[in-house]
Amino acid sequence: MITLTAWDLALASALVCLSAALTHALRLATAGRLLVASARALVQLLLVGLLLKLLFARADLLWVAAFAGVMLAIAGYETLARQRRPLTGVWGYGIGTLAMFLSSFTVAIVALTAIVEPNPWYTPQYAIPLLGMLLGNTMTGIAIALDRMTQTAFDQRGAIEARLILGQPWREAISDIRADSMRAGMIPTINAMAAAGVVSLPGMMTGQILAGSPPLEAVKYQIVILFLIAVGTIFGTVGAIWGASRRLFDTRERLRLDRLRVPPEGH
Amino acid sequence: MNVTKKSHVPLLTLENLRHEGLEAAALELEAGDIALVSGPSGAGKTRLLRALADLDAHSGDVSLEGRHYLSFKPWDWRRQVGFLPTESHWWRKDAGGHFDTPPQSETLKRLKLDAVILKRPVGQLSSGERQRLALLRLLQNAPKVLLLDEPTGSLDGDSAARVEAEVKRYLKANRAAAIWVSHDEAQVKRLASRRYSMREGKLERQ
Numbered sequence: 001m002i003t004l005t006a007w008d009l010a011l012a013s014a015l016v017c018l019s020a021a022l023t024h025a026l027r028l029a030t031a032g033r034l035l036v037a038s039a040r041a042l043v044q045l046l047l048v049g050l051l052l053k054l055l056f057a058r059a060d061l062l063w064v065a066a067f068a069g070v071m072l073a074i075a076g077y078e079t080l081a082r083q084r085r086p087l088t089g090v091w092g093y094g095i096g097t098l099a100m101f102l103s104s105f106t107v108a109i110v111a112l113t114a115i116v117e118p119n120p121w122y123t124p125q126y127a128i129p130l131l132g133m134l135l136g137n138t139m140t141g142i143a144i145a146l147d148r149m150t151q152t153a154f155d156q157r158g159a160i161e162a163r164l165i166l167g168q169p170w171r172e173a174i175s176d177i178r179a180d181s182m183r184a185g186m187i188p189t190i191n192a193m194a195a196a197g198v199v200s201l202p203g204m205m206t207g208q209i210l211a212g213s214p215p216l217e218a219v220k221y222q223i224v225i226l227f228l229i230a231v232g233t234i235f236g237t238v239g240a241i242w243g244a245s246r247r248l249f250d251t252r253e254r255l256r257l258d259r260l261r262v263p264p265e266g267h
Numbered sequence: 268m269n270v271t272k273k274s275h276v277p278l279l280t281l282e283n284l285r286h287e288g289l290e291a292a293a294l295e296l297e298a299g300d301i302a303l304v305s306g307p308s309g310a311g312k313t314r315l316l317r318a319l320a321d322l323d324a325h326s327g328d329v330s331l332e333g334r335h336y337l338s339f340k341p342w343d344w345r346r347q348v349g350f351l352p353t354e355s356h357w358w359r360k361d362a363g364g365h366f367d368t369p370p371q372s373e374t375l376k377r378l379k380l381d382a383v384i385l386k387r388p389v390g391q392l393s394s395g396e397r398q399r400l401a402l403l404r405l406l407q408n409a410p411k412v413l414l415l416d417e418p419t420g421s422l423d424g425d426s427a428a429r430v431e432a433e434v435k436r437y438l439k440a441n442r443a444a445a446i447w448v449s450h451d452e453a454q455v456k457r458l459a460s461r462r463y464s465m466r467e468g469k470l471e472r473q
Contacts, residue, residue: 158352161352167346169341
């Protein structure tokens with residue numbers, strides 16, 4: 001494996017500064033944001049690298065679980081932040097996070113104990129990156145699906161209530177919106193599988209090849225990961241939409257848009 | 268023949284209904300009744316109908332044939348107490364997709380509607396056509412009580428008269444009753460078997 005020196009990092013950073021200068025010259029007003037984002041990526045990744053180094057040295061189930069818990073908490077917050085009209089109260093954070101937990105963790109545990117089978121099964125070199133990829137993708141799917149559902153329910157209040165008025169149970173009155181939102185949440189994952197290897201070389205596979213794995217070994221891992229991500233995303237999205245749509249109606253099956261947060265003025 | 272005299276139960280009763288500035292102390296409907304509710308806009312007429320259809324949370328007691336609304340499944344209640352909002356909403360592409368069985372051509376004719384419009388995209392229908400179709404869509408559930416929010420609001424005189432006749436015909440045939448919100452004094456006089464006024468959220472018998 002070829003290791004990178006501080007000089008190599010500096011060179012890549014210099015290229016980012018150069019492109020920042022270019023966007024500034026073009027008056028795109030993104031130079032500042034580009035630099036801040038780059039700096040954040042640099043610091044965050046270095047910190048994570050250090051943390052992982054510590055974690056790998058310990059390889060203790062409790063530490064792995066704690067690390068996974070923090071990842072889940074942050075993913076939950078990110079899911080919430082990506083919705084324009086999330087549910088109020090603990091539901092806004094809780095439903096997305098619970099759905100992510102149930103889907104990603106279950107899939108990760110199945111993968112570790114039945115497919116990859118490191119010894120012990122929670123070996124952090126395997127468990128943490130696997131969970132990270134699952135969480136990252138499930139998070140995107142759930143956030144898109146929830147955002148779509150709450151926004152559509154808000155926009156189509158009249159149509160939903162028209163269906164309730166005509167005697168449809170809540171499940172039926174929201175069925176189209178629910179299906180549409182689930183679909184929206186699953187599409188990025190399905191597209192990623194369809195484009196894998198043809199349009200893009202998936203990141204994990206690329207990483208393994210760079211680290212010296214034989215391409216076919218890397219490909220096998222990538223296939224497993226893609227399938228696991230698809231399963232995790234689908235379960236997570238279905239669960240989140242199921243829970244959140246129930247919350248949009250009360251026990252008398254009234255549409256309760258007052259249970260959605262009011263977005264801040266402007267976009 | 269053995270006829271036992273049952274104690275009389277009104278079709279719909281309402282007692283002490285309250286909801287966000289809305290106060291309706293009492294209202295009673297018998298089969299065939301049309302209760303006309305009038306009052307300035309913003310007084311709470313629509314809120315009253317929404318509460319009766321159990322679309323908004325409210326306190327108080329509403330009963331249909333002596334049975335409390337909470338003992339109905341919510342969707343069953345809404346089927347029996349049918350609400351017709353001022354503005355109709357549609358979720359399928361054409362109007363016909365909203366009917367289990369398409370309305371009969373005679374019924375359409377009575378409301379001056381052509382059967383062709385059932386196949387047209389809803390967006391291409393006039394507001395008057397939508398309003399009349401929304402009434403037919405509601406009636407296919409055979410509700411016992413109709414809650415009509417200005418059902419002739421976007422209709423010309425002739426179509427309005429036809430809708431009035433259709434509702435009366437329905438009430439008679441189904442032993443049903445209606446609460447009818449109207450601004451039109453002539454219409455109120457024409458139809459009302461009971462009159463109520465709504466002012467600043469208060470419902471009062473007149």
